[in-house]
Amino acid sequence: MYETWNSLQEACLQCHKCGLCEGRHNVVFGIGVETAEVMFIGEGPGENEDLQGEPFVGRGGQLLDKMLAAVDLSREKNIYIANIVKCRPPQNRDPLPEEQEACIDWLRNQTALIRPKIIVCLGRIAAAKIIKPDIKITKEHGVFFEKNGVVMMATLHPAALLRNPSQKPGAFDDFLKLREKIHELCDHTYEEA
Ligand code: URA
Numbered sequence: 461m462y463e464t465w466n467s468l469q470e471a472c473l474q475c476h477k478c479g480l481c482e483g484r485h486n487v488v489f490g491i492g493v494e495t496a497e498v499m500f501i502g503e504g505p506g507e508n509e510d511l512q513g514e515p516f517v518g519r520g521g522q523l524l525d526k527m528l529a530a531v532d533l534s535r536e537k538n539i540y541i542a543n544i545v546k547c548r549p550p551q552n553r554d555p556l557p558e559e560q561e562a563c564i565d566w567l568r569n570q571t572a573l574i575r576p577k578i579i580v581c582l583g584r585i586a587a588a589k590i591i592k593p594d595i596k597i598t599k600e601h602g603v604f605f606e607k608n609g610v611v612m613m614a615t616l617h618p619a620a621l622l623r624n625p626s627q628k629p630g631a632f633d634d635f636l637k638l639r640e641k642i643h644e645l646c647d648h649t650y651e652e653a
């Protein structure tokens with residue numbers, strides 16, 4: 461385990477643990493507040509993220525930022541955002557189980573340093589890896605689970621919402637539930653700066 465954020469990030473940026481390193485422009489380590497009580501986990505970088513080195517900066521990211529803002533959350537202020545895999549899978553395919561497994565220790569180490577109270581998984585891939593392998597995202601989004609003392613919830617992936625706008629109200633409901641849960645469990649997420 462890496463004890464400091466800098467040593468962890470430095471090592472992660474050099475990673476060659478799986479084949480995804482070959483096509484990358486940037487390792488997309490993560491972004492946000494390193495003491496956040498709420499952590500969001502996506503699947504893996506897309507094209508824009510690979511080029512810019514930051515998670516969720518494409519159209520899906522803009523939608524995510526809007527939904528976050530509606531419940532007073534932002535990557536600048538009070539959350540941290542990371543992905544299951546840190547390098548872009550070719551043609552945005554799902555990351556393979558072996559790629560997820562090769563990469564997951566980086567995320568484990570990030571989570572160990574942040575010690576979030578709530579984890580929100582964005583989409584099925586993250587939810588299956590973090591919450592439970594057989595999660596049914598269409599039925600179980602917005603449901604809170606507890607694992608190792610951390611409260612977890614899955615919501616629909618922003619890219620899925622762009623493809624299926626009719627699912628947006630359901631996803632927005634998840635964010636409202638999240639806001640309630642934050643009020644219940646968190647100490648400084650909604651504190652004024
Ligand atoms: N989709 C993800 O799951 N993560 C990103 O960072 C961008 C798109």
